[in-house]
Amino acid sequence: MLSRLFVSGVFVTLASAVPSAIAPNYWFSFGDSYTQTGFDPTGVLPTVGNPLGNPAYPGWTATGGANWIDQATTASNHSLVLTYNYAYGGATINASLVTPYEPTVLSLGDQVDQYLAQPNVGSDNKIWTSDNALFSVWIGINDLGNSYYESGDRDAFNDVLLDNYFELVEKLFDTGARNFLFLNVPPTDRSPLILAYDASVQALLKSCITDFNTKLAQRASALASTHSGVKTWIYDANTAFNKVLDNPTAYGFSDATSYGGETDFWGNNLHPVSAAQVIFGNEVGNTTLANTVW
């Protein structure tokens, strides 16, 4: 519907206040290269028709092509979802606890700070509500990958990491976040990077990951039981990766260990290809987030 309005001597034609057909829901995402799309929070923001904002879809993903959050935002989504993806390649939870591969890497803490500083998102006059916003965190891959071989009690260090992780989750909660999706650490002990080492090295990383994931699930359920109004979902990425790696040909991949080839699961020695990311994104959308608006 159009209406005409007389302004400064001329008629201008206005779209009338037809109720908007599309009320978006929101997704604020934090993580590392497994999630990164290269989003710059000061650039073009997500809108209808461009639901992840900058850079152009699918963004700068670790091995090229859509990754899980691209897929879950645009294909296995249950509504129009606008995704602000603060994930940054190489991220650890806290660079003081585990040094990232480069000092310029934005840790989970830095990403949360970006979110907090973003106008209309982390600060006043929010475009979202507690009900229509999902907060996801997929972190820990680099924290464990960059520290599992160090001396000291690794399981105790996982508690330190998770203390920091959930302090940052608490900051999100304080802004009104109530819906949290946590993704656990996939079996990077089965990545070509780690397969290049002895079985004992792989076993060491695997046991760190298992302990971290067990404790992550406990933290998530504690968050829900101690914070009124909080709902949590966990995507068990570890099980999801193992399912594909245990039976790669059933999913169209050549094998579980090669990388860089057209039909390999691994796009490089640490990251799955887009075809694998799409499988995981669809599981998140179709299964983990089934019966939600996202």
Ligand SMILES: *[C@@H]1O[C@H](CO)[C@@H](O)[C@H](O)[C@H]1NC(C)=O
């Ligand atoms: C999940 O969602 C995607 C996108 O809508 C769809 O293509 C796919 O068939 C669905 N099911 C599974 C099992 O992935």
Ligand SMILES: *[C@@H]1O[C@H](CO)[C@@H](O)[C@H](O)[C@H]1NC(C)=O
């Ligand atoms: C999923 O997202 C796409 C891209 O924004 C949108 O075109 C589509 O309508 C959404 N699906 C549903 C079920 O709303």
Ligand SMILES: *[C@@H]1O[C@H](CO)[C@@H](O)[C@H](O)[C@H]1NC(C)=O
């Ligand atoms: C990171 O860890 C250091 C050392 O434990 C701590 O002082 C700092 O507050 C942490 N940063 C964040 C954002 O949690």
